[in-house]
Amino acid sequence: MKGQAVSDAKNQLMGDIEQSTELLRFTTAGSVDDGKSTLIGRLLYDSKSIFEDQYEAIKATSERRGEEGVNLALLTDGLKAEREQGITIDVAYRYFATPKRKFIIADTPGHIEYTRNMVTGASTANVALILIDARNGIVEQTRRHAFISSLLQIPHLVVCINKMDLVDYSEEAYNAIKEEFSQFSSKLDVKDVHFIPISALMGDNVVERSENTPWYDGTTLMYYLENVHIGSDHNFIDCRFPVQHVIRPYKDEFHDYRGYAGRIAGGVFKKGDAVMILPSGFTTKIAKIETFDGELEEAHPPMSVTMLLEDDLDLSRGGMIVRENNVPxxxxxxxxxxxxxxxxxxxxxxxxxxxxxxxxxxxxxxxxxxxxxxxxxxxxxxxxxxxxxxxxxxxxxxxxxxxxxxxxxxxxxxxxxxxxxxxxxxxxxxxxx
Amino acid sequence: MNYQLNHLRELEAESIYVLREVAAQFEKPVLMFSGGKDSILMVHLAMKAFHPARIPFTLLHVDTGHNFEETIKYRDNLVARIGAKLIVGSVQDAIDNGTVREEKGFNASRNGLQTAVLLDELEKGKFDAAMGGARRDEEKARAKERFFSHRDEFGQWDPKNQRPELWNIFNGKKQYGEHFRIFPISNWTELDVWQYLAIEEVELPSLYFAHKRKVFKRDGTLLADTPIIQKRANEEVVEMMVRCRTIGDITCTGVWESDADNLEKIIQEVSTTRMTERGGRTDDKRSETSMEDRKKKGYF
The missing domain is CATH 2.40.30.10 (Translation factors)
Structure with missing residues (x-):
């Protein structure tokens, strides 16, 4: 009986894990002092991702430096030079999870000279959060961040109009900024823009809906992050398989084995598909799509797989497997x-x-x-x-x-x-x- | 048709991609194996990345001579099972021949001595890339680390001058004598690691599971009672149910009071705990930036 209960618990757990959570990567950008660190601190804190000992450590550091309150920026500023100068120099990666999704934050510095870090953080992001101080409205940095998000083709943009508590939760202030941003962003190549009035410090519309903004009928930031559709952020149409490495096991049972290892960069490949290999331009068929866990019928981005081809052709790292009627x-x-x-x-x-x-x-x-x-x-x-x-x-x-x-x-x-x-x-x- | 991977499969695909880049871009990579769950995960992912071929890397274990017995046993079994080559760099040997000097006193640890031995082994073996199981969620200096992290000819890290890393393009180009540290599981969290090891049914060292052990308390951390650690007169040894959350040198790896004796209970514990896993690591507590300071000098 006991054994049965244990294995049921185990099956339940494994089931939960397997069907659980997608991964969403987002980048945060804002200019100095617009509350970015506070917002990240709040997301981590409210999702219970700040540990007690971490919190105690930054609390102690804040006190030692004579700062008022607990400086949540110390959570993200990990380097000695950053702590000394009170600025963020390099991209820091932060992690938190809710029952729905796991999140990776690329926290990028707001200083003008660190555009390269913003570009780095943006390159892998599904969502960009842009923070605007409600008192100051759109500043040069905001334009820069919006532009970089569009240049790097981040699929979804969320404009968080922060410090709403300092403008008495004014709908007019919010609308004015929204209007100005929309005018600017219409000149950019951004597909999906969302606006949310928040106060990172007070927690308004971050995780909980705020009673201070009855005029706002949109979602909270957390709800947005948990539900934004990222299923079509990859290209599932144009088949692209850059060959990373050729696997040749020097074992007797795999005498003629040549496996092309790589990660699917686009499209859906199926076993038996007619494909063309580049640079030679020869055509052949996919004999097998292999993984350690067995053969697959099809593979899609961002899976790492090994392809076996029907013919023995010259193909190595730097080459690419594509479809004959859809070549790059x-x-x-x-x-x-x-x-x-x-x-x-x-x-x-x-x-x-x-x-x-x-x-x-x-x-x-x-x-x-x-x-x-x-x-x-x-x-x-x-x-x-x-x-x-x-x-x-x-x-x-x-x-x-x-x-x-x-x-x-x-x-x-x-x-x-x-x-x-x-x-x-x-x-x-x-x-x- | 749903073409979305869950987060563990996406992390798996990313790590496999990184491991294959290492095999393709470097001449002689080595995998730093500590016997802890993160390096066990790395070995498992490497097996997946190169299947059906063998792992194209040597394993390197820097042995402080102060390891838990279970770690060494697990290591030797694993190496035999996957048919890998293992190099052991010995801190004891380095002390004996005077390359490094042992710390003295109550909190003496060989943790810092590992750096010299590691750099020495990398040079001796002419390894141009050393893979480690560090994760960005572990420690604040590690949160700034790249997947491909450049080291100069002295093995030093320059955190203020790191190469930007974009998309999935990894620049492993270097001058002669320099090397790279590579962190294929950068984006995994402690909970991800446990969940994944559970669904993959990977065998783990017994130390991770709750067991009875003689322990004593120092500075709020439970340490294993062993002749290697000098105890103060007032430090009382008691027997408790404990487990390790990280496995390192016995002198600086704290154990946790826990009754989690199987993976399900561990996952439960990890997902509700309010303390970081390195909270028991006295080597991190020496100063606020002790990880960054050690990493700059070439620590893993």
């Missing part, structure tokens, strides 16, 4: 928007290493078309000096063909980074147009 753009000229991350400006005619999906190549900067003014969205064709945190449009010429989609179509096959050949540092993020 194959070429050596890359037209892209880039965000520059290095103190040393982009060199016209300069040579860099480009990493794109599982390919490495060298490239030369053929043309700098314009530099973009993030605030006015003006395209400056006169001043094309692209320095730290600048965004510009360039054309690159690569030493070998890349298999590209536009970034709008696919965030994986449409993105790349540039690497300085001297220092090996990542100096730019690129989005293919």
């Amino acid at each position: 753009d194959i070429g050596q000229d890359v037209d892209a928007m880039i965000c520059w991350f290095s103190d040393k400006p982009l060199q016209p005619r300069g040579k860099y290493t480009i990493m794109h999906t599982s390919q490495d190549a060298r490239c030369i900067v053929k043309e700098i078309r314009y530099k973009l003014d993030i605030n006015s969205l003006h395209r400056n064709t006169e001043d094309t000096n692209i320095g730290m945190n600048d965004i510009g449009r360039v054309v690159l010429r690569t030493t070998k063909p890349l298999f590209m989609d536009t970034y709008r179509r696919n965030r994986i096959t449409g993105s790349f980074v540039l690497i300085d050949e001297g220092t090996n540092n990542t100096v730019a993020a690129g989005m293919i147009i």
Whole structure:
């Protein structure tokens, strides 16, 4: 009897885990002092993700420094230099979960000079939270954040109009900001924008609906995060499988085994599908889609699988498996928007290493078309000096063909980074147009 | 048709992707194996990533000589089962030949000494990438860590000057003599690890499950009673039901009072606990930035 009860409990648990929770990644952005750390602190606190010893530790630190109250920013500012200066230098990743979803927050610094961190955090996010101080309205930073969210094609944007308690929960103040933001964002490429009046400090409309905003009939922030539809954030149409690594077990029973390991970047692949392999252009069929846990009938993003093909063809890392009637753009000229991350400006005619999906190549900067003014969205064709945190449009010429989609179509096959050949540092993020 | 993965399968797919990048981008990677649940998870994920081939990495265990007996037994069984190659870096040997000096006194620990031995083993083996099971939810300095984390020729970490990491593109390019630390399970939380190990039915060291043990209390932490730790006169040894939440050197790994003797109970405990798992680690408590300070010097 006892054994039965134990195994029932176990089955129940396993069932719960297997059907549980999707993963949602979001990024937070705001300018200095608009309450970003407080908001994150509240989300963590209200979802019971701050531990007692963590809380005690930051409480002690706050007291030692003579600060008033518990400084929740200390939770996210992990580095010595950050704590000393009271600023966030680097992206910090935070985790919390509710019964519905598990969340990864990329907490990015609000300072202008750290645009590169915002871009980094935005690159993997499903949702961007933009904070606006209700007293100050839209500032330069807000425009910058909204623009980067659209440039990085974050599917969902939530504008949190914060510190509503300091404007007496005024509907007019909220509407004015909403109106101004909408006018600005209509010029951007954002699909799904949501507005929520909150007070991170007091907790209004964060987890609990606020009685102070009877005029607001939308959802709370937590409800939004738990329910926003992210099921179609991946591309399930264009089949793209960049080969990462070839698996060749040197064991007798797997004598002729060649497995192409990788992560599905787009589309749904099925066993038996007719496929084309790149760069050779030969066609064959998918013999098997394998995993450690057994064969699959089909595979979709973002699964990591191993493909076996019916014919023995030349295919290795950097190659790609696609559908014959739906191939990416194959070429050596890359037209892209880039965000520059290095103190040393982009060199016209300069040579860099480009990493794109599982390919490495060298490239030369053929043309700098314009530099973009993030605030006015003006395209400056006169001043094309692209320095730290600048965004510009360039054309690159690569030493070998890349298999590209536009970034709008696919965030994986449409993105790349540039690497300085001297220092090996990542100096730019690129989005293919 | 539903094309959505649940969070554990998505984390699994991400980690497998990272492990395959390591195999593709580096010449001689090594997997740092401590015998704890996070490194056990890494080994399990590596088996998945390269199936049906063997794991293309050597395992490296930095043995302080102060390990729980159960850890070593588990390690040797695992290595035999998966047919991997194991290198053991010995802190005892480093002390004996004078490379490092042992701390003295009541809170003496060999934790810090591991760094020298680790860097030495990496250099000796000419390893250009060392994978570790660190997670960003563990500790505030680790929350800032990249998947691919660059180390200079002295093995140092420069947290203020990290390479931006975008999408799923990992830049593992380096100069001769430099190496990378790689953290494939960066995005997992403690609860994720337990849930996943449970559904995957991975065998675990007995230390994680509640068992009777002689313990004593120091600075609010329960420590195992062992001849290695010098006790003060007023420190009283009692027998209790305890389990480990992290497994490290016996001198600095606290045990927790618990009756969670199976995975279901552990998951229950982890999902309701109000203390972080490293709360029992006295090595983290030496100063507010002790993890960052150690990591800069090359600690795992």
